[in-house]
Amino acid sequence: MLKKLLILAAFAAVVAAYFGLGLGQYLTFDGMKAAVAGWNAFYAENPALVLAAFFAAYVAVTAASLPGAAIMTLAAGALFGLVTGTILVSFASTIGAGLAFLSARYVLRDGLEARFGERLRAINAGLERDGAFYLFTLRMLPVFPFFVVNLVMGLTRLPLVTFLWVSQLGMLLGTAVYVNAGTQLARIDGLSGIVSPALLGSFALLGIAPWFAKLLIGWARRRKAYAGFTRPKRFDRNLVVIGAGSAGLVSAYIAATVKAKVTLVEAHAMGGDCLNTGCVPSKALIKSARVAEQMRRADRYGITPTEPQVPFRETIARVRHVIRAIEPHDSVERFEGLGVDVVQGYARMVDPWTVAITRSDGTEQRLTTRSIILATGAEPIVPPIPGIEGSGYLTSETMWDAFAAMDEVPARMAILGGGPIGCELAQAFARLGAQVTLVEAAEKVLGREDDEVSDLAAAVLTEAGVAVLTGHRATQFEGGVLVAERAGEQVRVPYDALIVAVGRRPRLTGFGLEELGVDVDGNLATDGFLATRFPNILAAGDVAGPYQLTHAASHQAWYAAVNALFGHLKKFTADYRVIPQVTFLEPEFARVGLNERDAAAQGIAFEVTRYGIDDLDRAIAESETAGFVKVLTAPGKDRILGVTIVAAHAGDLLAEYVLAMKHGLGLNKILGTIHSYPTFAEANKFAAGQWKLARKPEKLLTWIEKYHDWRRG
Numbered sequence: 001m002l003k004k005l006l007i008l009a010a011f012a013a014v015v016a017a018y019f020g021l022g023l024g025q026y027l028t029f030d031g032m033k034a035a036v037a038g039w040n041a042f043y044a045e046n047p048a049l050v051l052a053a054f055f056a057a058y059v060a061v062t063a064a065s066l067p068g069a070a071i072m073t074l075a076a077g078a079l080f081g082l083v084t085g086t087i088l089v090s091f092a093s094t095i096g097a098g099l100a101f102l103s104a105r106y107v108l109r110d111g112l113e114a115r116f117g118e119r120l121r122a123i124n125a126g127l128e129r130d131g132a133f134y135l136f137t138l139r140m141l142p143v144f145p146f147f148v149v150n151l152v153m154g155l156t157r158l159p160l161v162t163f164l165w166v167s168q169l170g171m172l173l174g175t176a177v178y179v180n181a182g183t184q185l186a187r188i189d190g191l192s193g194i195v196s197p198a199l200l201g202s203f204a205l206l207g208i209a210p211w212f213a214k215l216l217i218g219w220a221r222r223r224k225a226y227a228g229f230t231r232p233k234r235f236d237r238n239l240v241v242i243g244a245g246s247a248g249l250v251s252a253y254i255a256a257t258v259k260a261k262v263t264l265v266e267a268h269a270m271g272g273d274c275l276n277t278g279c280v281p282s283k284a285l286i287k288s289a290r291v292a293e294q295m296r297r298a299d300r301y302g303i304t305p306t307e308p309q310v311p312f313r314e315t316i317a318r319v320r321h322v323i324r325a326i327e328p329h330d331s332v333e334r335f336e337g338l339g340v341d342v343v344q345g346y347a348r349m350v351d352p353w354t355v356a357i358t359r360s361d362g363t364e365q366r367l368t369t370r371s372i373i374l375a376t377g378a379e380p381i382v383p384p385i386p387g388i389e390g391s392g393y394l395t396s397e398t399m400w401d402a403f404a405a406m407d408e409v410p411a412r413m414a415i416l417g418g419g420p421i422g423c424e425l426a427q428a429f430a431r432l433g434a435q436v437t438l439v440e441a442a443e444k445v446l447g448r449e450d451d452e453v454s455d456l457a458a459a460v461l462t463e464a465g466v467a468v469l470t471g472h473r474a475t476q477f478e479g480g481v482l483v484a485e486r487a488g489e490q491v492r493v494p495y496d497a498l499i500v501a502v503g504r505r506p507r508l509t510g511f512g513l514e515e516l517g518v519d520v521d522g523n524l525a526t527d528g529f530l531a532t533r534f535p536n537i538l539a540a541g542d543v544a545g546p547y548q549l550t551h552a553a554s555h556q557a558w559y560a561a562v563n564a565l566f567g568h569l570k571k572f573t574a575d576y577r578v579i580p581q582v583t584f585l586e587p588e589f590a591r592v593g594l595n596e597r598d599a600a601a602q603g604i605a606f607e608v609t610r611y612g613i614d615d616l617d618r619a620i621a622e623s624e625t626a627g628f629v630k631v632l633t634a635p636g637k638d639r640i641l642g643v644t645i646v647a648a649h650a651g652d653l654l655a656e657y658v659l660a661m662k663h664g665l666g667l668n669k670i671l672g673t674i675h676s677y678p679t680f681a682e683a684n685k686f687a688a689g690q691w692k693l694a695r696k697p698e699k700l701l702t703w704i705e706k707y708h709d710w711r712r713g
C-alpha cells in the first residue's frame with residue numbers, strides 16, 4: 001500500500017510540475033524550436049548539467065506518461081547531435097518506460113488480476129512464451145503509442161528485464177530517426193514530416209520480422225530433428241498408435257472413424273492400466289470393502305450388524321470377474337470390428353516414420369506411417385529408499401497378481417503414499433480387515449486439495465481404522481518393517497504387505513525415443529498440440545501428462561488423433577480448462593476447476609458458497625450425511641470457478657458442474673433447473689440456492705414488504 005501511495009505521490013508531483021511550471025509550452029514543436037537556441041548556448045557552457053537535466057526530464061516525462069516525448073527526442077538531436085542524442089534518449093526512454101511499466105504493475109495489476117485473473121491467465125501464458133516477440137512488434141509499429149505499451153505491459157506478468165531490453169532494442173531505430181530529424185531542426189516544420197509512409201512501412205516490416213524469424217527457426221528446428229532420417233515416399237499407414245490403454249484406444253477409434261488406416265499396437269493387455277491394474281480393479285475392490293463396512297455398521301439402518309468374513313481369494317476373483325466383464329469394451333475383436341488393425345506385440349520406433357513391432361508370436365513387422373501416437377502410459381515410481389529392493393514391495397502393477405495368490409487379507413499392511421491411489425487402497429483394505437498404516441511425507445494426505453478437504457480425508461481414513469502417519473518420511477526398510485521419521489523421531493511399521501503408491505512416471509524408454517534423440521529424463525516435452533519435437537510423433541495419456549486420469553487420457557486422445565491426421569490443415573490446442581477428478585473414498589472427494597488454495601496462489605479473486613450434505617433429505621434418509629458442496633464463484637457473478645464436493649456419489653454429482661463450467665452456465669442456471677426429489681443431485685441446486693440467498697436484494701425486499709403492508713390496508 002505504501003509503495004502504491006509513493007508511486008501515486010511521485011506521479012502527482014511530476015504532473016503538478018509539468019502543469020504548474022508551464023513546461024507543456026516547451027513540449028510543443030514551436031515552443032521547443034524557439035527555446036532550443038537559448039538552450040544551445042547554455043549547453044556549450046554547462047554540458048554535464050544540461051545532459052543530466054535533460055536526461056532526468058526525459059525520464060520523468062516518459063515515466064509519468066506525459067505528452068512530449070517525441071518533441072524531446074527532436075530536441076535531443078538539435079542539442080546534442082545524432083550519436084549523443086540517440087544514446088541519451090535511448091536510455092532515458094527505456095528507463096522512463098520501465099518506471100511507467102512498474103507503476104502500472106504496482107498500482108493496478110493486483111486489482112486487475114483479482115477481477116479478471118482467470119482470463120488474464122491465457123494472455124500471460126502467451127506472453128510467457130512469446131512476450132519478447134509481441135513487445136518488439138508493438139515497439140516497431142507506430143500505431144501503438146509508446147506510453148500505452150508501457151502501461152499495458154506493466155499489467156501483465158512480462159518480466160521487467162525482458163521489457164527493458166526488448167524496449168531498448170525495439171525503440172532504437174525510431175529514436176535514431178527522430179534524433180536525426182532533430183539535428184535538422186531548422187529545416188523541418190512539424191512532427192508530421194519526420195517519418196514518411198515508406199519509413200513507417202519499413203518499421204512495420206521490421207516489427208513483424210521476428211515472427212518470420214520464429215517461423216523460420218521452427219522450420220529449421222524441425223528440419224534438424226528430422227536430419228539424418230529418410231522420409232519414406234509412401235506410407236503403409238496414416239497412423240500407428242503405440243499402447244492400447246485409454247489414450248491409445250480412443251486415438252485408434254477416432255482414426256478409424258474418420259477412415260484413416262490405423263494400427264494399434266499393445267504389448268500386454270488391451271485396456272492398459274485402467275482396465276487391468278488401475279481404475280477398474282480398484283473400484284471393484286472398493287465396492288467389496290463398502291459392502292463389508294455396511295455389514296459391520298448395519299445398525300445405522302436398523303439391521304443387526306455382523307462382522308463380515310472376507311474370503312480374500314473370492315474377493316479378488318470378483319475383481320477379476322469385473323475386469324473380464326468390461327474387457328469386451330476394449331477387446332481386439334471390438335476394435336478390429338471398428339476398422340482398427342490391432343497388433344499384439346511390442347512396438348519400437350526405428351525412425352520418425354517407421355515402427356518395428358515384435359509380435360507376441362516372435363515375428364517382426366515393420367510399418368511406415370505418416371504419424372505416430374505414443375500412448376504408452378506411466379509406471380509406478382519406486383523411491384530409492386535403503387532396503388526397498390528386499391522389502392517385497394508391491395505396486396499397482398504387481399499387487400493384483402500377488403493378492404490373487406493370498407487366502408486372506410494381509411493382516412498388517414503398510415501403504416507408502418497419501419495421494420488418491422494410496423488413500424483409496426488404505427480405506428478399502430482397512431474395511432476388508434487389514435490393519436493399515438498410511439505413511440506420507442507431506443503434512444497432509446490428498447495434498448493438492450484445500451486443507452479442510454485433506455483433513456476430512458485423513459479423518460475418514462482414521463475412522464476406517466487406518467493409522468495415518470502424515471509428515472513421516474520413510475527412511476528404510478528392514479526385515480518386514482518400514483522405518484519412518486518425523487522430526488528426528490523414528491516410527492517402525494511392521495507389515496505383511498507393503499504397497500508403494502508414491503506416484504507414477506511416464507513410460508518413455510525402450511521404444512525408440514532415446515534413439516531418436518528425445519530427452520527421456522523426467523517428462524516428455526510436447527507442445528500445445530501434443531506433438532513431440534517431431535511434429536508427426538504425438539503423445540496422449542499418462543505418458544504426456546500432466547493429468548494421470550483415464551478421462552484426461554481419452555480427452556487428449558481426440559486432440560492427438562485429430563492433430564496427427566489433419567494437423568497439416570488445422571491444429572487444435574489441447575484444452576485442459578475443465579478436468580474433473582475424483583478420489584473414490586467413502587464419502588467420495590471430487591473436484592473440478594479451482595479450489596481455494598489454487599485460486600489464492602494464482603491471485604484470482606473468488607467467493608465461496610457452501611452447502612452441507614447433512615441438510616439434504618436423501619442423504620439423511622440414507623444416513624450418508626458427511627460432506628459438503630463448495631462452489632467458488634467470480635466476485636459479484638454466478639460464474640463458477642471451481643467446485644469441490646465431498647459426499648456419497650460426489651463423483652456423479654460433480655458432472656452437473658463439469659457441464660456447467662464447460663458450457664459457461666452459472667449458478668442461476670443450476671438453480672433454475674428441476675432436480676428430482678429426493679436425490680443427492682439436489683445438493684447442487686441447494687448450493688446454488690445458498691449462493692442466491694446470500695445475495696438477495698435486501699433493499700428491494702424492504703420495499704416489497706412495505707407494499708404488502710399497504711395491500712393489507
Ligand SMILES: Cc1cc2nc3c(=O)[nH]c(=O)nc-3n(C[C@H](O)[C@H](O)[C@H](O)COP(=O)(O)OP(=O)(O)OC[C@H]3O[C@@H](n4cnc5c(N)ncnc54)[C@H](O)[C@@H]3O)c2cc1C
Pocket residue numbers: 242243244245246247248265266267268269270271272273274275277278279280282345346347348375376377378396421507510511540541542543547548549550551552553584
Ligand atoms: C490403482 C490405480 C487406480 C486408478 N484409478 C483411476 C480412477 O479411478 N480414475 C481415473 O481416471 N484414473 C485412474 N487411474 C489412472 C488411469 O489408470 C490412467 O490414467 C490411465 O490408465 C492412463 O491411460 P493411458 O492410455 O495413458 O496408459 P495405460 O493405460 O497405462 O496404457 C498404456 C499401454 O501401453 C502399452 N505399451 C507401453 N509401451 C508399449 C510398447 N512399446 N509397445 C506396445 N505397447 C506398449 C502398455 O502395455 C499399456 O497397456 C488409476 C491408476 C491406478 C494405478
